[in-house]
Amino acid sequence: MSAVDLRTILADPDHGGAYFIDERDADAMAQTAASLDFAVMRVDLSGCEDKAGLMSRLATAGGFPDGFGANWDALSDVLRDMSWRTAPGYVWLIENAAPWREAHATDFDTFLEILNEAAFEWAHADVAFWALLPFPGDQLTALEN
Template sequence: MSQKRLQTVLENACQTGVYHLPESGLAAVREAADALGLACFEVSLADVVRIDAVLAALGRGLDFPEWYGHNFDALKDCLTDFSWQPAAGCVIIVSHAETLQATHPATFQTLNEVFTAAIAEWRSQGLPLWVFYDLRSDGLATLPTVA
C-alpha cells in the first residue's frame, strides 16, 4: 500500500479497529500517522505475560498520566480520554505480544475488547484510534484498503 493510500485509510475513523500491522511496516505507519497529526505510540510486550506487567507496559508506552490505575477499567478510561495528549487521533502499535497471546489468551482477548471499546468511543466522535499488532493472530483483521 502506498504512503498516500495508507494516510487515506488512517484518517478514516469509520474503518478503525484492531489490526495486523500492514505489510508496509512500522516505519510507514509511523510516517503516515505523523503526516496526519495522529499521536503514535509503540508498546513492547516483550517478556511480559502477567496482566499487571502488561498493564504497566501499556501505561509507560502510552505515556499515561500518573493517576493511571493499572487495571482494565483504568486502561479504558485513559484510552477514551486523551485530553492530556491532544492530537487529531491516535495510533497504537503493540509489538511482541505473541507470548501473551499464546500463554494467556483470555487476557489477550480482554485487552483487545478494551481496545475495541475505546475505538468505538473515538469513532463516535469522528476521531481515529488505531491499534496494530506486529503479529498474525486469529481475530485480528487485515488493514482495509482504498481504491
C-alpha cells in the same frame, strides 16, 4: 498499498480499531500516522510476563496520568479519554505481542475488546484510533481462523 492510500485509511475514524498487521508494515504505519500528526505510541511486549507488566508498558508509552488504576476498567477509561495527550488521531503499535497472546489468551481477548471499544468511542468524536498488532506474516493466517 501507496502512502496516499495508507494516509486515507488511517485518517478515517470509521475504520479504526484493533488490527493484526504484518510486522514488516509496522514502521510504515507509524511513519504515516506521524505524518498525520497522530500520537503514535509504541509498546514492546518482549519479556512481558503478566497483566501488570502490560499495564505498566501501556502507561509508560501513553504517558497515562498519575493515579492510573492499572486494571481493565482504568485502561478502558484512559483510552477513551486521552485528554492529557490531545492529537487529531491515535495509533498504538503493540509489538512482540505473539508470546503474550499465547501465555494470556483470555487477557489478550479482553485487551482487544477494550481497544476496539475505544476506537468505537473515538469514531463518534470523528477521531481515528488504531491499535495495530504486528505479527510475523506467517502467523497472520492463523490469527484469522
